[in-house]
Amino acid sequence: MNIVFLDAKTIGDDIDLSVFDTLGTVTKYDFSTTEEAALRSADADILILNKVEINEASIGNAKNLKLVCVTATGTNNLDKDYLKSRNIAWKNVAGYSTESVTQHTFALLFYLWEKLRYYDDYVKEERYVEDKTFTHFDNVFHEISGKTWGIIGLGNIGRRVADIAKGFGCRVIYYSTSGAHDEPGYDRVDFDTLLTRSDIVSVHAPLTLDTRNLMNQNAFSKMKRSAIFLNLGRGQIVVEADLANALEQGQIAAAGLDVLSEEPMSAESPLLHIKDSNKLFITPHIAWASVEARSRLMKTIARQIKDFFQL
Numbered sequence: 001m002n003i004v005f006l007d008a009k010t011i012g013d014d015i016d017l018s019v020f021d022t023l024g025t026v027t028k029y030d031f032s033t034t035e036e037a038a039l040r041s042a043d044a045d046i047l048i049l050n051k052v053e054i055n056e057a058s059i060g061n062a063k064n065l066k067l068v069c070v071t072a073t074g075t076n077n078l079d080k081d082y083l084k085s086r087n088i089a090w091k092n093v094a095g096y097s098t099e100s101v102t103q104h105t106f107a108l109l110f111y112l113w114e115k116l117r118y119y120d121d122y123v124k125e126e127r128y129v130e131d132k133t134f135t136h137f138d139n140v141f142h143e144i145s146g147k148t149w150g151i152i153g154l155g156n157i158g159r160r161v162a163d164i165a166k167g168f169g170c171r172v173i174y175y176s177t178s179g180a181h182d183e184p185g186y187d188r189v190d191f192d193t194l195l196t197r198s199d200i201v202s203v204h205a206p207l208t209l210d211t212r213n214l215m216n217q218n219a220f221s222k223m224k225r226s227a228i229f230l231n232l233g234r235g236q237i238v239v240e241a242d243l244a245n246a247l248e249q250g251q252i253a254a255a256g257l258d259v260l261s262e263e264p265m266s267a268e269s270p271l272l273h274i275k276d277s278n279k280l281f282i283t284p285h286i287a288w289a290s291v292e293a294r295s296r297l298m299k300t301i302a303r304q305i306k307d308f309f310q311l
Contacts, residue, residue, distance in 0.1 A: 001025070001045040001309070002064070006032040010050040011071060015294050019302045020048075023311065034058045041065060046305060055079035059088075067091065067308055069301050074206065074234075091304045095156055096297040097288035102160040104287035105202055105232050108256030112228050113200075114141045117277040139278075145169030150198030152214070153205025153233060154183050161202060162186055173197065177205045177214070195222040200230070207234035215239065220246035227252045232287050235261040244270040247279050254279050258287040 001024030008028040011017075020026045024045070032040055032049075037058040041047055044062055048069045052058065054077060059065055068083065068090040075092050083090055111117065118139045122128055128136065149170040151158045162172045162183075173187045175194045182188060191214075195201065201223065205211050215229070216239040223229070229252055231238055240261055246252050260269065263285055274280045305311070 002027070002043050003046045003048065003305075004040055004044040005029060006037055006040060006047060006049040006052045008048075011298065012289070012294055014291065015298055017298060019299070020305075023302065023305055048301060049077075051077060053077050053079075054083070054090075056082050059086075067305065069304060071297055071301060073097075076207070089308065091301070091308070093297055093300045093304075096300060097290075097293040098156045098160050100290035100293040101157050101204075101232055101287040102164065103290070104258060104283070105157075105161050105204075105230060106164065108230050108232075108258065108281060108283070109144075109200065109202075109228065111281055112254040112256050112278070113144065115139045115278060117281075143169075144200070147171070147199035148173060148197050149200045149202070150174065150189075150194040152194070152201065152203045152237075153177055153211075154181060154186065155204060155206075157232070158202075158204035159183065161204060165200075170200070177208065177211050179210075191219075192222060195219055196224075198227060199224060200228050202230040203233040203237055205233045205237065207236050211237045213237070213239050215243065217242040217245065220251050223252050225250060225252065229255040231255070231257045231259055233259065235259040235263065241270040244274060247274060254281070256281045256283075258283045259285055 003020055003024045003026045005028040009030040029040055032052050034053055034057050037052050038061055041059050041062040043064060045064050046067045046069065047065065048071060050071045054068055065088050068078065068088060070078065070090065070092040073092055073094045075090065078090055122136060145168060147170055149165045149172050151162055151172065151174040154162065154174040154176065158174065162174065165172050173189045173194055174183065175191050176188055203215070214237050220242060243255060247255060265272065271280060271282065
């Protein structure tokens with residue numbers, strides 16, 4: 001079998017992919033445009049990809065193609081109707097990054113909540129060297145125990161965040177973006193209630209018609225001025241110009257983001273000019289990407305191929 005990786009760089013160079021060599025002839029491309037994918041998929045039996053658009057333009061010439069494997073949970077880049085018309089199967093992977101994204105959620109939170117950038121700068125700038133007391137009180141922080149954590153999207157990751165937040169002593173509430181999800185042990189509330197009551201709001205929802213632009217000016221205006229907002233779902237859930245305005249106007253205290261509406265970040269992003277890391281902390285879509293999560297992801301893809309072809 002011919003196995004073609006269309007954008008292998010999205011997995012990273014440090015992950016062992018040798019298992020695929022036991023399954024067939026493997027060709028890896030760092031990245032592929034639609035036009036390049038049309039050429040590179042021509043003789044493929046299996047395509048492995050992350051972000052490449054899969055449609056008639058990109059795989060119309062792939063006469064031997066039997067399986068498309070997406071190295072992610074989201075499959076918005078697949079034209080499923082076209083794949084069905086060609087009798088080409090597709091697979092994605094869910095649950096591989098739950099621990100990684102959960103961990104990163106708390107990393108973002110504590111960086112902002114405990115004013116860690118401020119205190120790191122305070123020490124590195126040697127202001128602590130000549131201080132008069134052993135403790136510096138000029139930028140106070142609070143315990144999260146007893147605070148309300150509102151979660152938007154209580155799927156696998158949202159539930160794991162909820163469980164750990166509860167362990168820290170938080171009161172956890174959640175909003176079901178589909179309107180059809182009930183989770184025993186946690187209070188489901190409407191969107192406005194979540195916004196007005198929460199000290200921390202974190203997004204762990206997929207991008208759907210219900211969630212696109214959900215966090216807009218109206219939403220931010222309802223949040224506590226002391227609240228911290230975290231987005232680890234999808235960038236397009238947030239209207240970034242409205243978030244920038246909310247931060248600049250002090251409508252919320254701070255925001256931590258791992259996803260943006262355009263990735264890599266656009267030079268025109270309204271968030272780019274906010275340089276105060278105590279207010280805004282952005283990481284470049286790395287929450288999912290622990291070594292363990294990426295290794296787990298690729299082992300799952302290999303197992304899916306074996307199962308599909310009964311190898």
